Amino acid sequence: MALLDWLCLGGTEIANAARTIAYARNGLKPHTMTVRDCYCSDLPLILGDGEYRLPVLDTHAPPPWLDHAVPESYEFAGLLVTGVEGLDAAPVERPVVQRLGDGAVAGRRRYGPRTIVVTGILLGSTCCGIDYGMRWLASALRGSMACGPGGGCSGDDLRYLSCCPEVCEDAPAFTTVEDCAAPHWRTLRDVTLIDGPKVTGAVGASCGCCQSCPPKQVEFTLLAGRPHALRDPITVTAPGETWTEEDPEAACVTWSNDPDCVATQDGCEPVTVSCLDVALAGLGCAPTAPPDLPVPGNPCACEPLSRRRHCIDIPSSVLTPIWSDVVPDIEIYAGGNALRSVRVRFYPNPLGRTIEELEECGWCAEVNVTVIPEYSTLRIDGTRRRVTVTCPGSPEAPAGAAVTGTGGMPYTWPVLDCGVPYIACVEAASGTIAPDATITIRVISREV
Secondary structure, rough: OOOOOEEEOOEEEEEHHHHHHHHHOOOOOOOOOOOOEEEEOOOHHHHOOOOOOOOOOOOOOOOOOOOOOOHHHHHEEEEEEEEEEEOOOOOOOOOEEEEEOOOOOOOOOEEEEEEEEEEEEEEEOOOHHHHHHHHHHHOOOOOOOOOOOOOOOOEEEEEEOOOOOOOOOOOOOOOHHHHHHHHHEEEEEEEEEEEEEEEEOOOOOOHHHHOOOOOEEEEEEEEEEEOOOOOOOOEEOOOOOOOOOOOOEEOOOOOOOOOOOOHHHOOOHHHOOOOOHHHHHHHOOOOOOOOOOOOOOOOOOOOOOOOEEEEEEHHHHHOOOOOOOOEEEEEEEEOOOEEEEEEEEEEEOOOOHHHHHHHHHHOOOOEEEEEEEOOOEEEEOOOOEEEEEEEEOOOOOHHHEEOOHHOOOOOOOOOOOOOEEEEEEEEHHHOOOOOOOEEEEEEEEOOO
């Protein structure tokens, strides 16, 4: 069950129990109401905010609703979340087709979107303050909605904590507060408001002419378009990592004068047929091969004369927990030259071998990029399943047209599972690698 004390949508703090309770204890509540310190005690320390006092005094960490031109913003204490539904697990579904005989066949598993229902109360010292807070909340829940060129209207990130991290600064293994909290952060992608916020009631009653206002009960519903709860990314490359002279260079073209020669991809052997198919063929009863399905290809996905390959180890220690799967987030900066014929491959490496000891065709995922313009960054984001390029002086733009799979065919998104080590190899046409080109690979664990 997720911690109810802190929610952040699109970079805006929606709820912070430590802040709201501190403000209430310092007067931003009806005088007939009592509050208790019932929240994650280390939350201010984890957020790096320090002690909360009042909105007008917290210049080190002001609340997101504070507007010095609107005095009512001083009278609002925030949203205190009392319940969240939909953060425990993603909904799963499988189509079921009945057999002609007994039983049925289950189809492919699919995770649907998460519907997140949040309930809470708005606290303030006056009715004007609570009314201001309600209007601020409605605005904040709209999110950023970056619908400009290159932007997407699919939603924002929702950040929360899976539980209250225990920060023991006197423990022998203590490093930093950030390290204590890192395993407990979660992020949902493509989150949008689909209902509310709406007032569903009040807590207590007003006291006649005393001008205090009872807290308002509110409810709103969010939809997470991406069902996976993401842990924080872990970078497996060094800062400024790039190709070096020590990286192997391989010729990718073998010339042949035989018109009947059919080369296999990178020397990989074609799929072998079973012994039964061979026996049937010997009797003249070979099974009829199914017709080839039309598959779109990319004629611009060409093999260079030579490639330089740089490989990065991905240890199993960053692929946690073992029951989750992991997706990569790849950024390649071209530097001063247009970088051509980029290829990224992921090799499972359960025995901890070197790349030379692994089967050349043992990769489990491959992504090819035709070209990355000079001084531009191409990003393959496995969490959003989106490919973008950022050119100098321009916003992020879609770049899927430059990306293909093996042999120019459509690509599949890399997923690293089973908790074993991997090796990621990034190749590019040798003559196009600029000295200032860089490679960044992050891995993100996904939970359902």
